Amino acid sequence: xxxxxxSIEVLETLDAIDRxxxxxxxxxxxxxxxSAISYAVQKLEEQLDIALFQxxxxxxxxxxxxxxxLAEGRDILHTTRRLADKAKEVATxxxxxxxxxxxxxxxxxxxxxxxxxxxxxxxxxxxxxxECVLNGGWEALEQGRxxxxxxxxxPVPVQKGYRSVAIDRGELVPVIAAKHELAKQVLNKQxxxxxxxxxxRVVIHDTSFSGITRSEGxxxxxQMFYVQNMDxxxxxxxxxxxxxxxxxxxxxxxxxxxxxxxxxxxQKDSSEAxxxxxxxxxxxxxxxxxxxxIAQQSDK
Amino acid sequence: xxxxxxSIEVLETLDAIDRxxxxxxxxxxxxxxxSAISYAVQKLEEQLDIALFQxxxxxxxxxxxxxxxLAEGRDILHTTRRLADKAKEVATxxxxxxxxxxxxxxxxxxxxxxxxxxxxxxxxxxxxxxECVLNGGWEALEQGRxxxxxxxxxPVPVQKGYRSVAIDRGELVPVIAAKHELAKQVLNKQxxxxxxxxxxRVVIHDTSFSGITRSEGxxxxxQMFYVQNMDxxxxxxxxxxxxxxxxxxxxxxxxxxxxxxxxxxxQKDSSEAxxxxxxxxxxxxxxxxxxxxIAQQSDK
DNA sequence: GATCATTGTTCTAATAATTAGAACATATTA
DNA sequence: TAATATGTTCTAATTATTAGAACAATGATC
Numbered sequence: 043x044x045x046x047x048x049s050i051e052v053l054e055t056l057d058a059i060d061r062x063x064x065x066x067x068x069x070x071x072x073x074x075x076x077s078a079i080s081y082a083v084q085k086l087e088e089q090l091d092i093a094l095f096q097x098x099x100x101x102x103x104x105x106x107x108x109x110x111x112l113a114e115g116r117d118i119l120h121t122t123r124r125l126a127d128k129a130k131e132v133a134t135x136x137x138x139x140x141x142x143x144x145x146x147x148x149x150x151x152x153x154x155x156x157x158x159x160x161x162x163x164x165x166x167x168x169x170x171x172x173e174c175v176l177n178g179g180w181e182a183l184e185q186g187r188x189x190x191x192x193x194x195x196x197p198v199p200v201q202k203g204y205r206s207v208a209i210d211r212g213e214l215v216p217v218i219a220a221k222h223e224l225a226k227q228v229l230n231k232q233x234x235x236x237x238x239x240x241x242x243r244v245v246i247h248d249t250s251f252s253g254i255t256r257s258e259g260x261x262x263x264x265q266m267f268y269v270q271n272m273d274x275x276x277x278x279x280x281x282x283x284x285x286x287x288x289x290x291x292x293x294x295x296x297x298x299x300x301x302x303x304x305x306x307x308x309q310k311d312s313s314e315a316x317x318x319x320x321x322x323x324x325x326x327x328x329x330x331x332x333x334x335x336i337a338q339q340s341d342k
Numbered sequence: 343x344x345x346x347x348x349s350i351e352v353l354e355t356l357d358a359i360d361r362x363x364x365x366x367x368x369x370x371x372x373x374x375x376x377s378a379i380s381y382a383v384q385k386l387e388e389q390l391d392i393a394l395f396q397x398x399x400x401x402x403x404x405x406x407x408x409x410x411x412l413a414e415g416r417d418i419l420h421t422t423r424r425l426a427d428k429a430k431e432v433a434t435x436x437x438x439x440x441x442x443x444x445x446x447x448x449x450x451x452x453x454x455x456x457x458x459x460x461x462x463x464x465x466x467x468x469x470x471x472x473e474c475v476l477n478g479g480w481e482a483l484e485q486g487r488x489x490x491x492x493x494x495x496x497p498v499p500v501q502k503g504y505r506s507v508a509i510d511r512g513e514l515v516p517v518i519a520a521k522h523e524l525a526k527q528v529l530n531k532q533x534x535x536x537x538x539x540x541x542x543r544v545v546i547h548d549t550s551f552s553g554i555t556r557s558e559g560x561x562x563x564x565q566m567f568y569v570q571n572m573d574x575x576x577x578x579x580x581x582x583x584x585x586x587x588x589x590x591x592x593x594x595x596x597x598x599x600x601x602x603x604x605x606x607x608x609q610k611d612s613s614e615a616x617x618x619x620x621x622x623x624x625x626x627x628x629x630x631x632x633x634x635x636i637a638q639q640s641d642k
Numbered sequence: 643g644a645t646c647a648t649t650g651t652t653c654t655a656a657t658a659a660t661t662a663g664a665a666c667a668t669a670t671t672a
Numbered sequence: 673t674a675a676t677a678t679g680t681t682c683t684a685a686t687t688a689t690t691a692g693a694a695c696a697a698t699g700a701t702c
Contacts, residue, residue, distance in 0.1 A: 048422050049350050066678055075662045080679060082660085090426060092433035100669045100678040107433040114425045118418060122348050125414045126390060133392035133407040366649060375691045380650060382689085400649040400698045 047089030050122055053115035055082050056094070060112055065102070124186070137325040139168040143188035145179040145195070146214055146287050146315055150246060150272070153192070156334050160327075167327045173245045183318060189328055191318040192335075198316055206318040207332070209339050213290035215297070216305040222282040225303060234306070242267050242284030244275050347389035350422055353415035355382050356394070360412055365402070427466045437625040439468040443488035445479040445495070445615070450546060450572070453492070456634045460627075467627045473545045483618060489628055491618040492635070498616055506618040507632070509639050513590035514615075515597070516605040522582040525603060534606070542567050542584030544575050 058068035059079065069076045087094050094108035104112060131137040147153050157169055174182055179194040184202060198206040218225050218241070228237040244267045267284050269275045276293060279286050285305065296302040317335055319328060358368035359379065369376045387394050394408035404412060428438045447453050457469060474482060479494040484502065498506040518525050518541070528537040544567045567584050569575045576593060579586055585605065596602040617635060619628060 046350055046354070046419070046423055046426060048426050050346060050348065054346070064678065065680095074660095076679065077663080077681080078661050080681085084680090090429060092430055097679080098669095100667095102679080105433070107429045110432050110438055111425060111429050114421070114428075118421055118425070119346070121414070121418055121421075123346055125411060125418070126346060126348050128414075129390060129407040129411050130392055132410050133405070364649065365651095374689095376650065377652080377692080378690050380652085384651090397650080398698095400696095402650080 047086060048111070048115070050119065052082050052086050053111075053119050055079060056108075056112050056115055057119065059083075059102075060104070120187070131325055135326050136164075137167065137189070137327050139170055140190065140325070140327050140331060141170045141172065141188040142190045142192060142331075143172050143174040143179045143182050143194075144192045145174045146193035147246075152338060153335075156331070156338050160331050160334060164327060164330065180318075183320065189319060189323060189325065190331065191316065193315045194318060196314045196316060198318060203321045204318050205321050206316040207336055207339075209315055209317055209335075214287040215290050215293070216285065216287050217279060217293065217297075217302040218285045218305055219280055219282045220301055220303050222285075228285075228305065229303060231306070238285075238305075244269060244278045244284040244286040246272065246275055347386060348411070348415070350419065352382050352386050353411075353419050355379060356408075356412050356415055357419065359383075359402075360404070424466065431466055435624065435626045436464070436467065437489070437627050438466070439470055440490065440625070440627050440631060441470045441472065441488040442490045442492060442631075443472050443474040443479045443482050443494075445474040445491065445493045447493050447546075452638060453635075456631070456638050460631055460634060464627060464630065473543075480618075483620065489619060489623060489625070490631065491616070493615045494618060496614045496616060498618060503621045504618050505621050506616040507636055507639075509615055509617055509635075514587040515590050515593070516585065516587050517579060517593065517597075517602040518585045518605055519580055519582045520601055520603050528585075528605065529603065531606065538585075538605075544569060544578045544584045544586040546572065546575055 055068065055072065058071050059065060062068045062071055065079045065083075066076050069079045072079070083094065092107050093105050094111065095102035096105050127137060127139045144153075161167070161169065172182075172188065174188075174191070174194070179188070179191045180199055182188045183191050183204070184199075193209065196208075198204060218228060224237055224241060227233050228241065246269055267278060269278050272289075272292070275286060276288060278284065279288065280296070280301065288302070290297075293302055297304065317332060319332060355368065355372065358371050359365060362368045362371055365379045365383075366376050369379045372379070383394060392407050393405050394411065395402035396405050432438055444453075461467070461469065472482075472488065474488075474491070474494070479488070479491045480499055482488045483491050483504070484499075493509065496508075498504060518528060524537055524541060527533055528541065530537075546569055567578060569578050572589075572592070575586060576588060578584065579588065580596070580601065588602070590597075593602055597604065617632060619632060
């Protein structure tokens with residue numbers, strides 16, 4: 043007699059359908075039969091009394107209402123999962139999962155070494171890493187979508203209850219390839235902002251560590267292009283695929299010859315980056331991880 | 343096999359238990375047997391592997407973890423119910439959210455009265471207001487970042503598929519304080535444009551209405567300074583904090599004595615401002631809002 | 643302190659919901 | 673045209689949820 047026809051399960055189903063592209067693939071992912079998916083969708087449509095999919099032959103496309111439920115449903119799913127985690131943390135003092143948002147990294151190897159060490163000592167804690175771009179990190183921290191920010195550029199927002207530790211960022215420069223079709227426009231200060239929004243971000247997405255899950259990028263509008271390591275990132279940007287932060291040392295040659303053009307964003311002292319987390323986050327796992335990251339930082 | 347043990351139903355159950363004070367009363371409200379409630383709670387506790395209630399004889403008290411799930415669970419329930427409502431309205435031509443870009447307003451009170459009335463009648467439609475400055479409004483409309491422009495200066499771009507209605511703008515003059523350090527430079531027509539960009543905008547940001555969200559300003563490079571009302575705005579600009587449009591009547595004295603200097607932008611007939619939206623935007627909410635705004639306009 | 647009503651748990655059986663699998667129509671690809 | 677894949681429907685089977693009775697524990701009332 044639940045007055046509310048929307049259930050967590052059906053939201054997970056819709057999410058899987060959208061991610062995998064079809065009822066059949068979604069069924070596979072959820073370990074169910076296709077018919078179960080079909081019935082679940084039908085039931086929701088019936089109870090809401092609206093169409094969520096427009097049946098175009100064998101392929102189904104979301105209606106506007108369907109898109110709305112999908113989009114907001116994902117928020118609900120996310121909130122619900124985190125709620126379960128938080129409840130466990132309250133009960134045990136240890137969080138079952140730590141979400142880390144990475145905005146820039148000086149050394150992927152060093153960072154993942156710390157994470158790896160942590161996971162060896164505390165194998166029950168899951169680590170969930172998501173890439174943040176264009177200062178999306180601070181917002182994600184504020185909204186509780188991540189527990190820890192790594193490499194976010196200053197200034198650190200004040201009066202928000204954050205604890206922050208400056209880390210060496212190397213010298214990262216945001217660049218675009220000179221031959222990129224939008225290069226000229228993005229350098230024009232007047233249009234920069236709107237053009238920036240259209241540019242693809244090239245992001246390192248190291249998948250070689252197990253025990254670590256990945257969330258989708260936190261910046262929703264801009265598309266992302268994922269590469270495995272710094273070399274690939276340099277070449278991808280060189281090829282005009284998109285933009286991204288690169289270590290100055292590595293690309294000085296390209297900068298000199300004008301193949302790479304630096305983008306004029308983040309006027310504030312861009313050499314400073316921060317680790318940051320909420321002061322009121324008392325998770326033991328978070329403390330352990332930040333302790334290790336800071337220790338590694340000062341070792342060098 | 344659902345990895346997420348929290349369901350909408352069990353949240354409703356917890357909510358009822360807390361509101362009614364006992365499993366038995368909750369069962370009554372939900373038209374279930376007490377045993378069903380008991381099993382539902384047990385199942386959740388088992389799957390989360392934490393205790394939600396501390397059994398003190400016949401009376402059960404929530405544990406801290408239980409209180410957390412109850413509190414956040416209520417948010418989730420609320421969001422979910424609203425989502426169902428919104429989806430239904432989207433399916434019938436109502437948009438879930440209307441983004442309004444404000445470029446100038448003659449009377450904040452009148453405008454927000456209309457918005458408030460609209461929200462009372464259509465509480466499921468979200469209103470998102472962002473401040474536009476320096477003709478950023480037309481671009482935002484074109485790019486679909488706002489659905490409705492309020493108070494944007496003419497001329498209305500043609501051949502773009504916009505519908506526009508002229509509104510009385512009073513007589514607003516863009517000014518800067520004479521004592522502002524960049525006042526001299528900005529008055530030099532040659533450098534005006536680049537100097538303008540560096541100047542802070544003083545913007546009224548009325549936060550006294552609930553049910554309305556705010557986006558960041560659409561002009562990103564220039565910083566904004568937010569004030570609560572027109573009086574504060576005048577004093578802020580007077581103090582040299584930034585620039586902005588002010589009603590001529592209110593500042594005639596300052597203009598005469600030279601404390602305020604008018605900026606020479608928008609040579610076109612600046613007394614005309616417009617409501618504008620895309621013709622192909624058929625949203626019923628947008629229509630309702632524009633109808634009301636126009637009606638209010640002609641009432642005077 | 644005895645009685646009585648109320649509560650939450652457990653058991654069993656019944657009911658309702660979800661699901662798998664096969665058959666089919668339709669659409670896409672080679 | 674054949675071959676593959678998709679989504680719907682049907683039926684039967686499996687699961688999950690629920691009601692109702694019996695019970696122990698608690699608190700209230702006299």
